[in-house]
Structures are given as C-alpha cells and as structure tokens.
Amino acid sequence: MALEINPKRLMSRIETMASFNATPGEGVTRFSYSAQDIKAREYLAGLFREAGLEAVTDGVGNIRARLAGASEDAPSVMSGSHIDSVLHGGMYDGIVGTLGALEAIQSIAESGERHRHPLEVIVFAEEEGSNFGSTLAGSKALVGAYSPSDLKKLKNPDGVSMYDMAKAAGYNPDEMPSRRLRPEKIKAMVELHIEQSVVLEARGVPVGIVEGIAGIKGLLIRLTGVANHAGATPMNLRQDPMAAAAQIISLVRTLAEGSGTGSAVATVGRISCSPNVPNIIPGEVTFSIDIRDVRQSGIDGVLDGLAAVAPAIAASFGVTLEIIPVSESAPVILDPGLTTLIENCAKDRGIDYIRMNSGAVHDSCMIAPLLPTGMIFVPSRGGRSHVPEEHTSPEEIAGGAALLADVLLELAR
Ligand SMILES: [Zn+2]
Structure with a gap:
C-alpha cells in the first residue's frame, strides 16, 4: 500500500x-x-x-x-x-x-x-x-x-x-x-x-x-631524491623524484581501472614539491592517494599493485620511496x-x-x-x-x- x-x-x-x-x-x-x-x-x-x-x-x-x-x-x-x-x-x-x-x-x-x-x-x-x-x-x-x-x-x-x-x-x-x-x-x-x-x-x-x-584507504607517498641545478645536471646523473612521481601517479590510475572488482576508484588529489622552483630538480615530492571500493579486495588490489611496482619505479630514478598509511575505513x-x-x-x-x-x-x-x-x-x-x-x-x-x-x-x- x-x-x-x-x-x-x-x-x-x-x-x-x-x-x-x-x-x-x-x-x-x-x-x-x-x-x-x-x-x-x-x-x-x-x-x-x-x-x-x-x-x-x-x-x-x-x-x-x-x-x-x-x-x-x-x-x-x-x-x-x-x-x-x-x-x-x-x-x-x-x-x-x-x-x-x-x-x-x-x-x-x-x-x-x-x-x-x-x-x-x-x-x-x-x-x-x-x-x-x-x-x-x-x-x-x-x-x-x-x-x-x-x-x-x-x-x-x-x-x-x-x-x-x-x-x-x-x-x-x-x-x-x-x-x-x-x-x-x-x-x-x-x-x-x-x-x-x-x-x-x-x-x-x-x-x-x-x-x-565504499571503504577508504588514504596514503601518503614520499619520494626523496637530490635537489640540483636544472641546467648543469645531465639527465643520466639525476635523482629526480618528480619524474618518479609522474610514473607512480599514472600507475595508480591504471591499477584502479584494472581492479578485479570493477568498482575501485583511486585519486591523487594533493601533491607538494620541494623546493618547488622552476629551475631546480626537486629534492622531495609527496602526494596523497585516496583508494575506495565497496569491496575490500578492490582496495587491497590497488595497494598490492602499488607495493609490487612502485619500488622498482623509484629505484629506476635513483630515489627513495616511502608509502605511509594515513587513514582507513572498511x-x-x-x-x-x-x-x-x-x-x-x-x-x-x-x-x-x-x-x-x-x-x-x-x-x-x-x-x-x-x-x-x-x-x-x-x-x-x-x-x-x-x-x-x-x-x-x-x-x-x-x-x-x-x-x-x-x-x-x-x-x-
Ligand atoms: Zn550528508
């Protein structure tokens, strides 16, 4: 009725x-x-x-x-x-x-x-x-x-x-x-x-x-390299965390799109760079990752993919990588x-x-x-x-x- x-x-x-x-x-x-x-x-x-x-x-x-x-x-x-x-x-x-x-x-x-x-x-x-x-x-x-x-x-x-x-x-x-x-x-x-x-x-x-x-997992990624002169440092001698960040951010999107649940979403919404100057190779880049899904396996899939691939990306640029958990809800x-x-x-x-x-x-x-x-x-x-x-x-x-x-x-x- x-x-x-x-x-x-x-x-x-x-x-x-x-x-x-x-x-x-x-x-x-x-x-x-x-x-x-x-x-x-x-x-x-x-x-x-x-x-x-x-x-x-x-x-x-x-x-x-x-x-x-x-x-x-x-x-x-x-x-x-x-x-x-x-x-x-x-x-x-x-x-x-x-x-x-x-x-x-x-x-x-x-x-x-x-x-x-x-x-x-x-x-x-x-x-x-x-x-x-x-x-x-x-x-x-x-x-x-x-x-x-x-x-x-x-x-x-x-x-x-x-x-x-x-x-x-x-x-x-x-x-x-x-x-x-x-x-x-x-x-x-x-x-x-x-x-x-x-x-x-x-x-x-x-x-x-x-x-x-959806549950949420919040992370902070910190990439540390060596700040140096943008003109005097040859490409093969750089330890550039920004270049590594670009590849990891792109990886985050790929992992969410390919998640087994079909419902995972992942966002990099904040990035900071030090010293944040146009003619200096950055010394440090940090950015946020926000991963959400109604199934925990979707969130875990993105996390696992990140843990498996991001260290190799960081290493290939000669920078160190930290993956810092910030928040979590099921x-x-x-x-x-x-x-x-x-x-x-x-x-x-x-x-x-x-x-x-x-x-x-x-x-x-x-x-x-x-x-x-x-x-x-x-x-x-x-x-x-x-x-x-x-x-x-x-x-x-x-x-x-x-x-x-x-x-x-x-x-x-
Ligand atoms: Zn409301």
Missing part, C-alpha cells in the same frame, strides 16, 4: 532549515554547536512537538524523536540523517533525510495506520567533520566508537575540543557511555540521502537503493533483506529504481554493523554536492520520502 505524504509541507520545511545559515547568498553553512545550529534545533523541536514525537538529545547533540507504537516494548524503527553542513555547502545534504524521515513518520501518524513498533527520527550531530576534521563524529559517539576522552582530543582550528563545544552548547558529553545506542532496541534503520554523484541522473532514474558504502555492506524490502516497496509504488553503491560515507556506516540498515538515494543535479549549487527537485525529494514512508510502515507494522 502507498502512503500519502505532504510534499508541500516537506519542501517548505527544507527551505526554512536553509534559512539557519551563517553565509546567506553563498551556500549553506551550518556547523554543529553554532548559533545557526541552535536555531535549527529550536525549529526542529517545534516540528517534533507538532507531529506528536517525543524528542531527547544526547550528550553530543544527536536527537532521537519518537512516535509511540501499539507495543511499547517492541524495538523501534529508525530513520534520519544529519543537520550540519560543510562551509558554503548545499541545502539538501543531510536535510532531505532528516526532514524526509519526519515527513514519513508524521504521515504515518496522520494516516491512522496501526503500527506495532515505535517510529523514531534520528538527527545526527557533526557528520561532516566541519568543526574537528573528523567525519561521523556524532554517530561515532552514539555507537561508542568515540569515548568522552576521545571527544576531548578532537579539536577545532582554535584548539577547542568537541567535548568542550558540546558542553558549551548545553550537552553533557560524559553521559554518552550510558546513552549509547542499544541495538536490541532498534529493529532497523533506513537513511534517505541525496546521491552526491551523477549515476542516478545519468541513468534517468529517480531512486537508488544502496547495497554497499567498506560497509547494507542489510540485503532491507534492500529487498525497499525494492519491493518501490515496485509497489511504481517508482523506477536501480541498486547501487555509495562512494561517500554516511552516518549509516556507523549503524550498519550493529543492526539492519538500508539507504535510499535521490538524484543530485549534475552530481554536485557540498556546493551552493547542490539541487534535487521537489518531485524527486517527495518520491524518496514517500518511498521511505512505505518502507518504515512496512517495518513498523
């Missing part, structure tokens, strides 16, 4: 949310614990009250707003996303999933449909890492991956910790261990989110059902049963969809290892996100929220 949602109400709320913004006219900037964040939370609190949801906020600012079910002992069905943004970001990232979840749950309440399980909107704090450079910090604190002492170590550029900022905003981060998400109390989590890429638009499909979220496979349920609801509603993977991380990555978790994507115009031009049409947002409502009701019956 297909539930009616109220697309006009949803869009007007999304527009109001965008008004809580530190950079009007230059995209949306709403960092966790800022004045704009506090205003957005006051607005949300009013919406939750109006919809009959009971909201509680934890020690870092994650909000859980609950609509009672026929059975109070039954585990709840949860949906939501984040409300913080990047600097000069868009108005849909996170918000579509947060207000979409509220719209879905409010519509279920208004439909009078009986549901045994309670329904919960979850609002995650500090997803983007805008304050402290650490993504998913709110959801990590919720699942216990960050302890209060970890929160003291996360600092913003002014040296203020997440712990102190949460405290100044009126929360009690010391409470987090006792407020941790209890998986046995949640039946399932479904997050609606904008795709932030071009796949749905290119395929002309309004909905993506996410099967997996791929996440979402619940296949939930993926099928979302698929069946899309079919029932006559919504065209594809199954796909996510190259971006989401709060659901932290929830998925603990309980059945699913994600629904709606298209991003031009694939653009984290920019002021970020756009998803009202029809696409309404379609995603309506599908979410069907899925949540099915789970909560």
Whole structure:
C-alpha cells in the first residue's frame, strides 16, 4: 500500500532549515554547536512537538524523536540523517533525510495506520567533520566508537575540543557511555540521502537503493631524491623524484581501472614539491592517494599493485620511496533483506529504481554493523554536492520520502 505524504509541507520545511545559515547568498553553512545550529534545533523541536514525537538529545547533540507504537516494548524503527553542513555547502545534504524521515513518520501518524513498533527520527550531530576534521563524529559517539576522552582530543582550528563545544552548547558529553545506542532496541534503520554523484541522473532514474558504502584507504607517498641545478645536471646523473612521481601517479590510475572488482576508484588529489622552483630538480615530492571500493579486495588490489611496482619505479630514478598509511575505513555492506524490502516497496509504488553503491560515507556506516540498515538515494543535479549549487527537485525529494514512508510502515507494522 502507498502512503500519502505532504510534499508541500516537506519542501517548505527544507527551505526554512536553509534559512539557519551563517553565509546567506553563498551556500549553506551550518556547523554543529553554532548559533545557526541552535536555531535549527529550536525549529526542529517545534516540528517534533507538532507531529506528536517525543524528542531527547544526547550528550553530543544527536536527537532521537519518537512516535509511540501499539507495543511499547517492541524495538523501534529508525530513520534520519544529519543537520550540519560543510562551509558554503548545499541545502539538501543531510536535510532531505532528516526532514524526509519526519515527513514519513508524521504521515504515518496522520494516516491512522496501526503500527506495532515505535517510529523514531534520528538527527545526527557533526557528520561532516566541519568543526574537528573528523567525519561521523556524532554517530561515532552514539555507537561508542568515540569515548568522552576521545571527544576531548578532537579539536577545532582554535584548539577547542568537541567535548568542550558540546558542553558549551548545553550537552553533557560524559553521559554518552550510558546513552549509547542499544541495538536490541532498534529493529532497523533506513537513511534517505541525496546521491552526491551523477549515476542516478545519468541513468534517468529517480531512486537508488544502496547495497554497499565504499571503504577508504588514504596514503601518503614520499619520494626523496637530490635537489640540483636544472641546467648543469645531465639527465643520466639525476635523482629526480618528480619524474618518479609522474610514473607512480599514472600507475595508480591504471591499477584502479584494472581492479578485479570493477568498482575501485583511486585519486591523487594533493601533491607538494620541494623546493618547488622552476629551475631546480626537486629534492622531495609527496602526494596523497585516496583508494575506495565497496569491496575490500578492490582496495587491497590497488595497494598490492602499488607495493609490487612502485619500488622498482623509484629505484629506476635513483630515489627513495616511502608509502605511509594515513587513514582507513572498511567498506560497509547494507542489510540485503532491507534492500529487498525497499525494492519491493518501490515496485509497489511504481517508482523506477536501480541498486547501487555509495562512494561517500554516511552516518549509516556507523549503524550498519550493529543492526539492519538500508539507504535510499535521490538524484543530485549534475552530481554536485557540498556546493551552493547542490539541487534535487521537489518531485524527486517527495518520491524518496514517500518511498521511505512505505518502507518504515512496512517495518513498523
Ligand atoms: Zn550528508
């Protein structure tokens, strides 16, 4: 059965949310614990009250707003996303999933449909890492991956910790261990989110059902040679790390393109060179490598290829090579049963969809290892996100929220 949602109400709320913004006219900037964040939370609190949801906020600012079910002992069905943004970001990232979840749950309440399980909107704090450079910090604190002492170590550029900022905003981060998400109390989590890429638009499909979220391996490559005169040093007597870097960067692309999984991607996005002078052969070149895949074997394939070939390239140029691991997160496979349920609801509603993977991380990555978790994507115009031009049409947002409502009701019956 297909539930009616109220697309006009949803869009007007999304527009109001965008008004809580530190950079009007230059995209949306709403960092966790800022004045704009506090205003957005006051607005949300009013919406939750109006919809009959009971909201509680934890020690870092994650909000859980609950609509009672026929059975109070039954585990709840949860949906939501984040409300913080990047600097000069868009108005849909996170918000579509947060207000979409509220719209879905409010519509279920208004439909009078009986549901045994309670329904919960979850609002995650500090997803983007805008304050402290650490993504998913709110959801990590919720699942216990960050302890209060970890929160003291996360600092913003002014040296203020997440712990102190949460405290100044009126929360009690010391409470987090006792407020941790209890998986046995949640039946399932479904997050609606904008795709932030071009796949749905290119395929002309309004909905993506996410099967997996890519893991990431971050590396730093340091090549050290001998800085010398660009004119006086013959080619055969050089130890030029830039020439070696060029071949290794090209190798990275070849390895990703040839990965056995067919889904690996690898990027060299930052390079630095010393002394960085036109008429001096560089002494040192360092660059980043970001490798992602929904299958660990794809990431490992690129890493293995790099380890096998890059040392020989470095040696052939007479330079030394260091491969330095910087960061790592494992791929996440979402619940296949939930993926099928979302698929069946899309079919029932006559919504065209594809199954796909996510190259971006989401709060659901932290929830998925603990309980059945699913994600629904709606298209991003031009694939653009984290920019002021970020756009998803009202029809696409309404379609995603309506599908979410069907899925949540099915789970909560
Ligand atoms: Zn997001």
